[in-house]
Amino acid sequence: MRFKLAIQHVSCGLSFRQVATTIEQTKNTCKIAKLGGLNDTIVGQYVRILVGHALQVISNILASDDVWAFAISFDGSQHRDTTFFDVRIHVSVNGVLHNLHLIAMLHFDRHTAANQEAILVKLLGALFVGWTRKLIGVTTDGEKTNMGHINDVQVRMVRCAEFKVIQIWCALHQLDLVVHVAIDEVDSGTWLKIAYTLSMYLRKQSNLITEMGETCPKKTNRWLALGSVLKFYITHALRIVVFLDERREQVGNVAPPFLTSSWWLLTYALTPVIAIIIETVVKLQARDLVICQQRQLLVLLANDIRDMFKVRHIDDDVDNALDDL
Structure with missing residues (x-):
């Protein structure tokens, strides 16, 4: 119960410390002793367990023989002066197309094409070693580092693939x-x-x-x-x-x-x-x-x-x- 409440509160946008305080207040109000003893460190451990499990599930999906191809989309953004690199995966499993939010990673390095390519290659390699033969589509926004047609992130990712890749650029960012x-x-x-x-x-x-x-x-x-x-x-x-x-x-x-x-x-x-x-x-x-x-x-x-x-x-x-x- 404590684990489920912590994950649901985090998904609502609460910080780890706010989650711990909220559950402690719930324990005191509802007289539920089993909810006690929670702090922000334990909440962080819960989140890491859930993220690790989710990544393992996605890794198994990509390695499945039923999945012959997948597409990725990525973008960078800032939240409270912290830069995140957001990655999504589009994959068909048993005839059903899924749009999965893979991960939002902290990005401390310069926002160069080489650094962003290194992040994607390392992430996909950790999920599934044979990702290069299943990559079929790459989507990104119109930011110059991502969208350039010579040596930017999207072009670099296409070069990593073993087969031809469909490249999609956002019409809004092109405009x-x-x-x-x-x-x-x-x-x-x-x-x-x-x-x-x-x-x-x-x-x-x-x-x-x-x-x-x-x-x-x-x-x-x-x-x-x-x-x-x-x-x-x-x-x-x-x-x-x-x-x-x-x-x-x-x-x-x-x-x-x-x-x-x-x-x-x-x-x-x-x-x-x-x-x-x-x-x-x-x-x-x-x-x-x-x-x-x-x-x-x-x-x-x-x-x-x-x-x-x-x-x-x-x-x-x-x-x-x-x-x-």
């Missing part, structure tokens, strides 16, 4: 990378640099914040944050221009960013584009979305951007010329 690169190239990077500088400057102006009753959103490295920043600029464009002119005339103040008419023109032109891209990103994150529908959403996005800027395909012009002939 993120493309948009990120495109925005960086607008006006040779000057437009984005000014947008970032202006955001940092306005966030420090307490008098302006008090007057408007609103703080300028923070412009982070993620381009998704750019949408809310641009919306703020357009909503308060007149007040921002007047405020910057007033600050520029005051002696002794730090010179505010200089906003040219061309910068404002690009801001007004790109804001609706960023808005429809963000709308597409939200749709791509829907849980009920089928993979084949991702292409439809991306095609619609491309058509909307093309119509917005009156861009025409060269093929369309050729077809029209042939029709005239």
Whole structure:
């Protein structure tokens, strides 16, 4: 009973110390003596026993003759300033497809492709020695270290396999990378640099914040944050221009960013584009979305951007010329 309660509490997100305290309180309240004597060290031992058992089960599954192939997916993330490397396995057992969360490992080394490959190879080798002949699919997100087509993690894992491997990249992250690169190239990077500088400057102006009753959103490295920043600029464009002119005339103040008419023109032109891209990103994150529908959403996005800027395909012009002939 104590073991089952400890594992269930840990699965709810409680720390080992919180689990021990919770079960101790349950013992005192319900007068169940057998729940006593639990501490965070014992809870950790329970978890290690369960994890070891789970890994042994997965190891037996992969080594089974009934399982002829499996696919892996992996990603890295941070939780409370601690980096974890998350690995999932997709495998068919007795005709039933299972999506198993294998492990979330602490990752202390640099997030290079070589280090992440070493983690995966060591883990899979410990589970099943012959994993290289059964690996059939590799999936990851669009992070540059994982997604590169020359020498990054996904490509390295494909090289380890003995047979051809299906590689799958997340459509959402591919869109993120493309948009990120495109925005960086607008006006040779000057437009984005000014947008970032202006955001940092306005966030420090307490008098302006008090007057408007609103703080300028923070412009982070993620381009998704750019949408809310641009919306703020357009909503308060007149007040921002007047405020910057007033600050520029005051002696002794730090010179505010200089906003040219061309910068404002690009801001007004790109804001609706960023808005429809963000709308597409939200749709791509829907849980009920089928993979084949991702292409439809991306095609619609491309058509909307093309119509917005009156861009025409060269093929369309050729077809029209042939029709005239």
